[in-house]
Amino acid sequence: MPLSPATAPRPAAADGPSGALLAATDLHKSFGLTPALTGAGLELAPGELVAVLGRSGSGKSTLLHCLAGLIRPDSGTVSYRGQDLGRLSDARRSALRRTEFGFVFQFGQLVPELSCLQNVALPLRLNGVRRRAAEARAREWLERLEVGGHADKRPGELSGGQGQRAAIARALVTEPAVVFADEPTGSLDSLHSEQVMALLGAAARESGAAVLLVTHDLRVAAYADREIVVRDGRTDGTAGGRP
Template sequence: MTTQGSKMTLQGSDLAVRFGRTVALDGADVTISPGEIVAIMGPSGSGKSTLLHVLAGILRPAHGEVRLDAQRIDNLSDSRRSSLRLRSFGFVLQFGDLVPELSLRENVELPLRLLGRPRAEARRRGAELLGHLAVAELADRRPGQVSGGEAQRAAVARALAHKPSVIFADEPTGALDSVAGEVVLDALTGLARKEGSSVVMVTHEARVAAYADRTVFLRDGRVAA
């Protein structure tokens, strides 16, 4: 069983995924060390997002395995994978994906509340992160009432709220202009480094990949040399 807050190695070995006749992953191997920031790049259709979904336990591979430290996670039941994602992973998607009916503050507190943490603790952590990300004064607004960049910073705060082992980011700045994108990336990578979370980040932009410690380049569902 994984422990929330502890930092672990994430390893995908010989991963294969097919969608009908389309081969999305074809024997991909990747290891993410604790605290490491890794960018996944590759042409359209090379399997970038599929690899991220498999490593994050959202998608089950047809072949191969995914381990978080010693624990194999790809063959867990749906409910156990879901619970593991909540405890050990954080997510930043291209369009923020915040709950539109909740304020930024409530969105950031959500993972902690779902994990059963006391309200006061969630409140404290939410305020701390929203402050770090310079959106504290917008805490009571809903995602639709703030700019795309501000919403994405709140999404970063939400991803970090429960101090996950790994944060998965799929084109985290894809919907932002370059300046707003830089603010989000500085926040995401800066705070992840400070708190020891790993980041796996899919991007097609080299300037985004430059924030990572290294880049994994995919071609035809495999990691290119």
């Protein structure tokens, strides 16, 4: 399957004052004496797919974790729908991650004791959805991601590409506004990387989710609408991009 940008239209609704759904301004973050972010910033529009590029240790994953509310920056502002995440309680930030954010990680991070179907249904169950309804919706997403036939298998029985498709289904099953994907193809070969990216892009566009994608792979980044480069903890602006 060739790696190419999807052509489906994206929603253009504005949320924050600048029209951004998610925005970071002048972020600084250090771990001990080691600086990870030194003034990074970006904006993500509703329905947009943005790739964050950078070498290992450049700060790109730390930037994603700050934007997702997983860690707090030492200074600077992260806002979602115009609301400063730094002013929210831990409980409210956790609720946002459960209901409005979706996550895809490099190795999927599926729960090994659960079936593929149960893994995808898990975010819905945590949000109080009844088991039958949660599993019905999970099965629909597994079918969309072309792994419906593996619903009863456990993660250890799936190939790397199948596991990542299940992880994408889990990220999208709650119909989040933003999907954070941290090196989602980093553990896959080139063929499966292309397949996973094509499915992630198409599924996100179909659901209307914005995607913030961290990657070091230029071929994967080429799938995005826009590319941002992180160097030494700073965002150098936009590179490339799609019309």
